[in-house]
Amino acid sequence: MNSLSEFGRFISDRTEWIADRWNKTTEGQPELAFSGNTTYQQLANYLPTLCQDLGKRLAKAGKPRRNNKKRSADTQPQHLWEPGYTLDKIVRGLGQIRQIISVDCLDAFARELPEFHASARTNTETVIHQFFNDLLVESAQQFAAEKEKELAGSEQNSQSILDSALDCIIVIGDDGRVQEWNIAAERLFGYSRAQALGKEMADLIIPRELRARHRAGMAQYRATGEGSLLGRRIEMPALRSDGSRVEIELAITPYLVNEKAVFTAYVRDISERVRSDARRAAQYAIAALISGQAPLIELGPKILSTIARSGRWLFAALWVLDKNGKLVCHSTWRSPERDIDEFESETRRRVFSSGEGLPGRVLVSRAPTWLPNLEAETNFPRALFARMSGLQAAFVFPLMGSIGINGVIELYSDEVVPPDDDLLRLAGALGIQVGLYLERERTEEELRRQKEVAVMASQAKDRFLAALSHELRTPLNPVLMWACSASEDKNVNPEMQQGLKMICRNIEMEARLIDDLLDLTRIARGKLQMNLQPCRADALLNHALEIVRSQLFVKNLRLSVDLTASNHQIMADPTRIEQVFWNLLKNAYKFTPENGEVVVRSYDAAPDRVIFEVSDSGRGIDAEVMPKLFTAFEQGTRSGEGLGLGLAICKAVLEMHQGKIKAANKTSGQGAVFTVELKTVPALSVIAPIERKPAAVSPRKLNILIVEDHDNTATVMSKLLRHNGHEVVTASTVRQALEVLHTTPLDLLVSDLGLPDGNGFQVMRELAKISDAKGIAISGYGMEEDLERSSRAGFSAHLTKPIDVQKLQETIQQVTAAA
Known part of the structure; x- marks a missing residue:
């Protein structure tokens, strides 16, 4: 344009x-x-x-x-x-x-x-x-x-032409002295025509730092007839008779009179425009500064410098309102041209209450305040230091936020400065800009603090859950190991075997509840691990049915299973999908009254999707609960049973498998219907249903050290391993374990991690120094970081309590076979 x-x-x-x-x-x-x-x-x-x-x-x-x-x-x-x-x-x-x-x-x-x-x-x-x-x-x-x-x-x-000209017209001889000085020049510079005539222009209006250049230019023209500034419009500072500065636009035209050079200078006052441009530039610069993410400690001095340099200010201070409602000096800026150390030090050590001093006065009025003469101020505690530093005038304006004042900025000058309406308008805009930045900074600081508190609370929660898991798992461990082992003993009568198997199932259910708590933490932290492999969803469902079948029998519930889908093959983590089915079946028998019915069926959806439905004949899901049913710690009824974690975990697990879960009440009759949708994969080969095989026993006799401070766990574990033909030594402390390491040849270390005088990591590291024997860590702590620490310490496996005999024997077989 x-x-x-x-x-x-x-x-x-x-x-x-x-x-x-x-x-x-x-x-x-x-x-x-x-x-x-x-x-x-x-x-x-x-x-x-x-x-x-x-x-x-x-x-x-x-x-x-x-x-x-x-x-x-x-x-x-x-x-x-x-x-x-x-x-x-x-x-x-x-x-x-x-x-x-x-x-x-x-x-x-x-x-x-x-x-x-x-x-x-x-x-x-x-x-x-x-x-x-x-x-x-x-x-x-x-x-x-x-x-x-x-x-x-x-x-x-x-002369009439000169006197009536709108701009200053100054005629200069080749010696640099004034030959003509019109009325406009008298008004701008404060010298009368009589005072100016015959004086060197350099001494009248050119600032001291520019006089040498001016005289060099005159000499160059006399010598060569050329001048770099002639015939151009330039902007520069000039001096008035009272020593004050003015911004001017200057154009010099040379001509010859009687073969001597004469120069006509046309001068226009551009002070207002220059000042306005500087102030607008300051406003844009501050907007750019505060739009970033830099903290106030870094931006404070830059903001003050930008504002102060837009005018003839020598000192600036930023005061911030603290949580007690007092103004504290946060940052200062001072011109290098003046020694203002004493005033700056006094400013930095001051704290002002409402109404006290210049900042406190603006805190009350919430309006910019112009102080053209500090000598006349009575409410100015720093007056002595201002006088010592030569400061005579001040301008103070508030920093306004969305809900009130957030601070104050002070500007000081060594001149008695008259009020400036443009600066008042600029201060209003800058005050809002900086005030909103202070508000944002304070909000972000509070958010950072709250985030730190939330992180600490989350870490405390994780530590609590880990400790709770450990304390709940440890006493279950010997019971589960003894009951599972005894239930496999052919010398135990069938009724006793059934009772022992019931104990095993209920301990496993208790362990699953503990796992739910830890899974919820893993999901929230994005650390729930998936071990994907080809598997059959119908086999996983049947295994989950076997776990809950006895509970269905106790309540005399009819179970109807109709798995008619054409393809049940999926790529999934079998343990997690079985966990989903188990949670849904557990809810079904929990909320179905005696003599009710639980129906499980599968059918085809889209070509690469299979649907599983688990429905019951219970009271259904309360309408107000339905929107938050898959939220942690929410339950389907007001009965208060359970932790309310199962469905939240189901939803997270299925989403990680690109699946879905929905819940609804039956359209006819009472009861709820849960629908699970999973992505299928082509049935390239037949995958055998997952079955629990008898525990494999290590084919060779092993020398095993068990380090466990829980007496019942140590006793049961040692008896079971001896029953399988192994030589077993036990220790309950790190010190005892180290004595055994150095006196007894070992094939395997089975160690708890938390011990009275140390931990199992110390034992494993010492074993690695003197032997190639393998190690299995046993702990009530089962988070990912616990498994990683065990691996770094040298353990070949990490088992989380409670541990059934089959799992222990399988792990011993795997670890020692690798050796």
Whole structure:
């Protein structure tokens, strides 16, 4: 987009609007409005042409240069004023029109075109000012020519031109001394014409650090006739008579008079624009700073530096509201140009309550406060230190969040600074930006703290569950081992065998409840392991039925099984899928009254899907429970039976198998229906149903050390292993175990991990140093990290209590066979 051309069309289309604004401007100047059909009328008649000419000038200036050729000089049709005009009224009228176009029109154009940025506006202002300067020069030339005819070259003409110029015009000789100084220069720099004439311009308005460069440039022109800054518009700081600085735009044109160089300097005050640009840049910079993730300790000084450098501030401080409602100094910034150590130290050690000091005052008022003269302040505890540091004025503004004030920023200057409305508006915007950042920082810190608390609570829960698991498993271990072993003894009468098998089943059920607690933790941490392999889902279901069949018999429940699906082959973790079926069957017999019915069936769904249904004739699922049925610790009825973990675990396990589970009440009659959907795989080969085979006994006699501090477990385990023909030695502490290691040849170590004077890892590491014997870890702790620690210590296997005899014998066979 060519903004210059666009603005040219904009003013050309709004000639009537510009004329109307100018008419309103002249209402308070009757000497111009009632000057008859002369100056005012000529300006009014010329205004449409002026707008068109300016539009053409803007369009031409906006065209890109081609072939690196310099742009041809800007020209415009010369306008000749009719007799009867006065030059000062022409100058005043043109100045008013220029003000309307360069301010009001540009503001309106910027509102309609958001992409009209600051640099484009500066370029546009430059073209406008040059156009009017050219028009003034033409008018002055016409006026001078007319007067020259009348007054025969009176010098009064040129002085009138200089005095009526809108910009400063300074004429300098080749020695750098001032030869002419117009009224605009008097107003801007504070020197009268008489004071300025004959003085070197470098000493009058050029800052000390730039004077050497200025004088070198003058010398270069005298020597070569060339100058790097001549014929260009540059922006630079300048000095006023009172020592204060002003930002100016400077253009210097050289010419020869009597073969000597003379320079005309055109100067325009751009302080407002430069200050406004710096402040807007600061606002954007701060927005960029606080949009990231850097903490306040890092951003605080950067925020203060950005704000302070947008103006002539020497010191800045950021105060943050703490949880006790007091303002604490968080960060400071100071200019390297001034020694402000004492004031900075005093600021950093201060804490202000509501209403106390400048920060406390703003905390109460919640509004920016301008303090042009600190000497007059009574509520300023740091006044002595401010005086020592040469600080005279301050500006303090609040940092507002969504629910109140979050802090305060102070700015200090060594000048008595008058109030600045633009800075007040900027402070409002910056205060909200930084205030919301402080609020976000505080919220994130609280979230981090709460996360740490939650993590600690989760870790404490995991430790509790692990300890609970250990304490529940340990006393079950000897009972399960003895009962399972005795139930296989052919010398025990059948009734006793059935009773022992019932004990084994119930201990296994208790162990499964403990596993549910640990599985829930594994699922929450994403550490539930799956051992996928080809298997038959109907075989897994039948095995789960065998486990619960006796419970169905006790309640006299009818069991109907109809597995008609054409393909039951799946790729799954058999133990986990069996766990799903067992949970559903357990729920069915739990919630079905005596003499009820449990129905299990399978059927085909999609070509690669099989459906299993488990339904009962119980009371069904309460309507308010249905939406949260698969949530941990929720139960299907208000009976309060069980932990409410089984269905949550079922859902997680099935989702890990790309399966689904649904629950509903029967459409006819009482009862609930649970539907499991699993993905099938092609039946490439026949997979035998999973059966529990008799325990394999190690074919050779082994020397085994059992390290166990639970007497009943040690006694039962040693008897069972001796019964299988092994030589067994027991120890209940690490010290006893180490004595056996160094005195007895061993084939196998079976060790508990938690021991009174140490742990089983120590025993295993010592065994590995002196022997190739294998080790089996036995523990009530069964989390993944427990298994990993056992493996790192050198154990070949890790069994979690309670352990049945078959599992122990199978593991001994596997471990010693590998040896």
